[in-house]
Amino acid sequence: MKLHNYFRSSTSYRVRIALALKGLPYEYVSYHLREGEQRGESYLSINPQGLVPTLELDGEGVETGALLPQSMAILEYLDEAYPEPPLLPQGPLERARVRSLAYAVACDIHPLNNLRVLNYLVGPLGQDRKVQGEWFRHWVAVEFAALEQRLADEPQTGRFCHGDSPGLADLCLVPQVVNGRRFDCDMTPYPTIRRIHEACMEISAFVEAAPDRQPDTEN
Amino acid sequence: MKLHNYFRSSTSYRVRIALALKGLPYEYVSYHLREGEQRGESYLSINPQGLVPTLELDGEGVETGALLPQSMAILEYLDEAYPEPPLLPQGPLERARVRSLAYAVACDIHPLNNLRVLNYLVGPLGQDRKVQGEWFRHWVAVEFAALEQRLADEPQTGRFCHGDSPGLADLCLVPQVVNGRRFDCDMTPYPTIRRIHEACMEISAFVEAAPDRQPDTEN
Incomplete structure (x- = not known):
């Protein structure tokens, strides 16, 4: 591959x-x-x-x-x-829960903060870097607040987003947390997300796959 | 339900x-x-x-x-x-193709043109309706061009996005076409998308589910 x-x-x-x-x-x-x-x-x-x-x-x-x-x-x-x-649990309802957490990042945060969108804000829309940063942090804050609530309240949450094995939702959440750091997103209001992120970063697959460990990594 | x-x-x-x-x-x-x-x-x-x-x-x-x-x-x-x-075909590669077409709409068009984003453009960013409309049409045009190319070139495309039965990709494509009409998106450059949309609209499920047939429909 x-x-x-x-x-x-x-x-x-x-x-x-x-x-x-x-x-x-x-x-x-x-x-x-x-x-x-x-x-x-x-x-x-x-x-x-x-x-x-x-x-x-x-x-x-x-x-x-x-x-x-x-x-x-x-x-x-x-x-x-x-x-x-497996990246997904067995039952259809459990799979739906994990996918819904994953899509909350994949459909409702990441597409809005993708490079091409950030470029459109400063290009055609003529906004400055300050507005660009506020845009980025706005969508992360709105969605992380809802995700935090679900992860904190729902009994299926475990050491990871769903139970005690990492899965599809964690694979989306961790890169979004890392991405958010570059734009100084305040993570204080999201203790459950922070806890899950830390649990993931104890797993070598998450560490090895991180942006700072790749052949093309730059500072 | x-x-x-x-x-x-x-x-x-x-x-x-x-x-x-x-x-x-x-x-x-x-x-x-x-x-x-x-x-x-x-x-x-x-x-x-x-x-x-x-x-x-x-x-x-x-x-x-x-x-x-x-x-x-x-x-x-x-x-x-x-x-x-079924909304998805049997084999993993075929399923991946259908999902990738569906996500091209669900991750790369719709999230950018959602109501909350359009509101953010005219609210916090202080843009006018003209800029809002250009934003909407820009993301549709960029992504429909790529979708059109794939649907026109790939041999798996049939009467619908994948073969001759409607599936997950058609379920995402048709609402996006309908949505685009409200913002006067020019559909001329996308003959394959138009053809598939028309084929879907011969199926009663697509017609009955349309925005103009719901209990809360307004003009």
Whole structure:
């Protein structure tokens, strides 16, 4: 497998954690997002959206060179094709809970704070960096408050978002916490999120997959 | 079942189509989004995010009153709990393709054009309606161009996004097309998307679930 990605991309980070948890080796292919490499012809021929990550499959049982875009689709694929350890629990209701926590990050925070959106604010909308930072922190604060409430109140929460094994929701939450640090998001109001983040960072897969440990890491 | 939703919400529309396709009856509970009812105490006690839809389950085999937030989690739940007709194909690679098309709408278009974001543009950012409309059309145009390319080029596309039965990707695409009309999105460059949308609108589930057919429909 090849993972077409970027060290700082939080959607890439989700997939790197899953690959590490499942013990799947892969070739790391980097595209420098701030330099626009994801919009170059070579990447667009792999992924017409020009968004990272893309997982390129090769070998046994799959069409050679199958290209999977969209981090959430990749994570579901990895869990179906390589079930151990599972990223989702067994029952439909439990799976729905975990997915709903994951999508609260994947649909309601990350898309609003993606690089292309931040660039649109300072480009076409002519806003300054201060407004850009407020935008970023606004969406994190609104959604982390709701997530904190659910994680604190719902009895299914354990050491991790759901029970005592890391899963799909943790794979989305941890990269979002890391991303938030770059924009100085105040994490004080979210003790449960902080606790779960710390529990995850005791697991080597989360540490190895982190932005500060990749071949293309920059300060 | 009760669906807590709003006629014009495209995420609610996705779920209404799934319920109709699977022949599942439900009680329709409406929250007027423009009047902020989704942020009232009674809805927040059901869904701390204050976003529609929420599917409330009752009866056989499930915890009474189980509350499922997040449309994409609801759709996956419905497909697991009520497998016929399926919203996803069988093989992991095929499922990944359908999910990746669905998430291109659910993660990369809809979250940017949600009511709360449009309100933030004219509220805190002080932009006018013209800029708001350009914002809406920009993200639709960028993503529909990439979707059109994939749907036109990939051999798995059939009468619908994947083969000749409607599925998860169509459930996301059709409400996005309908939503785009309200902001005068030019659909000329997307003949494949238009063709699939038309094919869907020959199916009664898509017609019955549409915003113009709901108990709370307004002009």
